[in-house]
Amino acid sequence: MTKKIVHVAVGVIKADNTLFICKRPDDKHQGGLWEFPGGKVEADETVFEALKRELQEEVGLTLNSSSELMLIEHDYGDKCVKLDVHLVTDFSGQAHGAEGQQSAWVAIDKLDNYNFPAANVEIIEKIKVDV
Ligand SMILES: Nc1nc2c([nH]c(=O)n2[C@H]2C[C@H](O)[C@@H](COP(=O)(O)OP(=O)(O)OP(=O)(O)O)O2)c(=O)[nH]1
Numbered sequence: 588m589t590k591k592i593v594h595v596a597v598g599v600i601k602a603d604n605t606l607f608i609c610k611r612p613d614d615k616h617q618g619g620l621w622e623f624p625g626g627k628v629e630a631d632e633t634v635f636e637a638l639k640r641e642l643q644e645e646v647g648l649t650l651n652s653s654s655e656l657m658l659i660e661h662d663y664g665d666k667c668v669k670l671d672v673h674l675v676t677d678f679s680g681q682a683h684g685a686e687g688q689q690s691a692w693v694a695i696d697k698l699d700n701y702n703f704p705a706a707n708v709e710i711i712e713k714i715k716v717d718v
């Protein structure tokens with residue numbers, strides 16, 4: 588039987604040379620680790636629509652446009668995810684942890700000081716080279 592894959596829209600929010608990251612709540616999948624904000628793409632949504640909704644809900648930003656950065660499939664064993672990662676530089680509002688989560692603007696060369704889920708290793712490698 589093929590496993591169900593959860594499609595997730597992920598936003599790498601960049602301003603100057605820093606990225607906005609959030610800490611996942613302890614009780615969630617991959618909890619306690621840092622993430623790029625985002626969430627599940629619902630059945631009736633495009634990836635952009637999902638990203639726009641999630642960034643509004645989670646970090647209080649209004650997304651104007653985004654560009655595709657990469658697509659990553661990762662099997663955590665308990666859950667299989669497909670991360671549709673977009674680069675976000677065109678937004679309005681002040682980014683903050685709108686759901687009470689810890690958050691930070693972090694310089695790209697300081698990302699290694701934060702623990703991310705395993706699927707993010709590839710994203711961070713690409714960011715260091717291309718973003
Ligand atoms: N948002 C986000 N999710 C990530 C990253 N890396 C990674 O493996 N994931 C995984 C963790 C979760 O299994 C899944 C995202 O689910 P989520 O919990 O953010 O979904 P959601 O915002 O829709 O929240 P909910 O409906 O579960 O409450 O993708 C990342 O950088 N950002």
Ligand SMILES: [Mg+2]
Pocket residue numbers: 624625626627641645
């Ligand atoms: Mg989320």
